[in-house]
Amino acid sequence: MKGARPVTAISVVLAGALTVLAAASAAAAAPRTVPPSVRVAAVPGAVTPEGRAVVVRITTAHARWCVLSSRPVVPGFSARLDCARGRTFRVAHVPQATGPAGGRVVLTVAAIGPGGRRVARAVAVEPPAPVLVPLTITTASLPAATAGVSYSTVLVATGGSAPYVWTVSPGVLPSGLSLAPDGTLLGTPDSVGSYEFAVDVTDSTRPTPRTAAATVSMTVAFAPTGSAYSGNWSGYEVAAGPFTAVTGTFDVPNLAPSTGETRVAEWVGIDGAANTSLIQAGVQEIYDPVAGSVSVDAWWEILPALSTPIDMSVSPGDEVTVAIGLVSGAEWQISLTDATNGQSFSTQQPYYGPGASAEWIVEAPTSVSGTEFALGTYSPAVTFTNLKVTGAESSLTADVMVQGAATVSDPSPLTATGFAVAYGAAPPPGP
Numbered sequence: 001m002k003g004a005r006p007v008t009a010i011s012v013v014l015a016g017a018l019t020v021l022a023a024a025s026a027a028a029a030a031p032r033t034v035p036p037s038v039r040v041a042a043v044p045g046a047v048t049p050e051g052r053a054v055v056v057r058i059t060t061a062h063a064r065w066c067v068l069s070s071r072p073v074v075p076g077f078s079a080r081l082d083c084a085r086g087r088t089f090r091v092a093h094v095p096q097a098t099g100p101a102g103g104r105v106v107l108t109v110a111a112i113g114p115g116g117r118r119v120a121r122a123v124a125v126e127p128p129a130p131v132l133v134p135l136t137i138t139t140a141s142l143p144a145a146t147a148g149v150s151y152s153t154v155l156v157a158t159g160g161s162a163p164y165v166w167t168v169s170p171g172v173l174p175s176g177l178s179l180a181p182d183g184t185l186l187g188t189p190d191s192v193g194s195y196e197f198a199v200d201v202t203d204s205t206r207p208t209p210r211t212a213a214a215t216v217s218m219t220v221a222f223a224p225t226g227s228a229y230s231g232n233w234s235g236y237e238v239a240a241g242p243f244t245a246v247t248g249t250f251d252v253p254n255l256a257p258s259t260g261e262t263r264v265a266e267w268v269g270i271d272g273a274a275n276t277s278l279i280q281a282g283v284q285e286i287y288d289p290v291a292g293s294v295s296v297d298a299w300w301e302i303l304p305a306l307s308t309p310i311d312m313s314v315s316p317g318d319e320v321t322v323a324i325g326l327v328s329g330a331e332w333q334i335s336l337t338d339a340t341n342g343q344s345f346s347t348q349q350p351y352y353g354p355g356a357s358a359e360w361i362v363e364a365p366t367s368v369s370g371t372e373f374a375l376g377t378y379s380p381a382v383t384f385t386n387l388k389v390t391g392a393e394s395s396l397t398a399d400v401m402v403q404g405a406a407t408v409s410d411p412s413p414l415t416a417t418g419f420a421v422a423y424g425a426a427p428p429p430g431p
Contacts, residue, residue, distance in 0.1 A: 036063035036113030038083075042092075042123045050093035054125050056107055057089045063111035071106045083111060094125055103127025135160030135203050137214035144416035145174070145189045145220045155183040160203030160210050172197035174220050189220045192238075193247070193388030194417075219416035222396040232372050234401035234409035234421050235361040235384065237273045242355035243391035245325035246270050249339075250360070250384045254316035255287040255294045255376040262287045262376030265363045268322035270355055273397075277353030278303040281322045281334050283314055284365060287376050300334045302351055306368065310336060312343040321386065326355075355391065360384045362409055362421040364401065375401070375408050381428040385418035 045053035066083040110120035177187040248268040267282025281300040298310035318340040364375035401409035407425040422428035
């Protein structure tokens with residue numbers, strides 16, 4: 001009986017070999033897929049209105065296109081670019097304060113190759129190193145304040161790292177004002193004068209805050225005034241009190257020649273405007289028609305006693321400062337200093353007046369018998385500055401001297417700097 005031809009081992013091996021060769025031939029004939037590669041470099045450039053310009057250089061191989069992205073998002077950077085040529089670039093305008101890391105931006109380039117294979121590379125653009133601008137207080141002088149009027153202004157600093165914290169040396173601010181930590185100086189000043197005080201500012205630099213210090217100046221002026229007419233006073237007086245200190249600086253004038261003896265005096269004092277008490281000190285000029293010369297004398301006085309001469313030399317044109325203040329109990333100190341020649345005088349005396357007023361006056365002196373001397377034709381105008389009082393002044397009066405129905409000595413308007421008093425009917429300009 002005839003049957004099927006048996007399969008031998010040789011034929012099986014041969015068939016397997018043919019299968020392997022066929023597979024190898026098929027693999028060799030199939031196209032090879034090479035993955036793309038990409039390199040990315042970022043070169044920071046100039047700062048433009050759109051941000052810091054960063055040139056992103058892209059080098060690829062086996063890529064058909066590239067997909068660009070950023071984190072956080074940089075406007076205008078994300079795109080799909082043809083990068084098959086191997087080299088290209090794109091400019092990213094990175095905002096100066098982008099991202100939670102304080103300006104750090106990650107730029108990513110993904111190269112897409114044949115068959116959709118994707119390879120991505122990223123580059124970080126770090127924020128520029130901070131420029132350490134010195135911390136500086138730029139406020140040197142403050143707007144003038146008015147006694148009894150609400151006041152507010154802000155001190156200014158630059159550099160460092162905001163926010164700032166401000167402090168002031170204790171006890172040196174004008175009475176009634178305070179400095180807030182944010183640099184606001186506010187309150188209602190209750191004492192006039194020119195002031196200087198030290199302030200400190202601390203920034204928020206970490207880990208070590210930086211500080212700066214400066215001396216700031218300001219003036220506190222009197223409130224608007226009324227006028228009064230006097231036979232022998234011209235200048236300004238404040239009332240209410242009680243006053244426990246007064247200060248003023250004035251320039252010593254000269255006297256014009258005349259046919260008879262003439263006099264003029266400049267002084268600073270407490271009381272006397274509306275009572276018979278008075279503590280004062282100042283300078284008097286006397287024109288002697290016989291000698292044809294002017295003598296200048298410094299003095300202090302506590303009524304009802306006569307004035308007491310001060311043994312020091314003073315000349316026309318000198319700058320003189322008078323300070324009178326309560327020391328303790330009924331003991332008061334009277335000081336007179338000539339800044340021009342460097343001489344000074346000081347004494348402590350008992351005084352029991354009420355302190356109801358304080359004054360800065362150009363006067364036609366009175367003799368022992370109560371007769372007023374003829375007011376000398378003085379020049380230049382007497383300028384009073386550095387005006388300070390301690391006490392609660394509630395009113396301010398400008399005193400105009402009138403003799404024989406004619407104005408003979410008239411003060412200028414009072415400013416934060418002070419005032420001037422001139423001989424004649426026309427008030428002079430202020431200092």
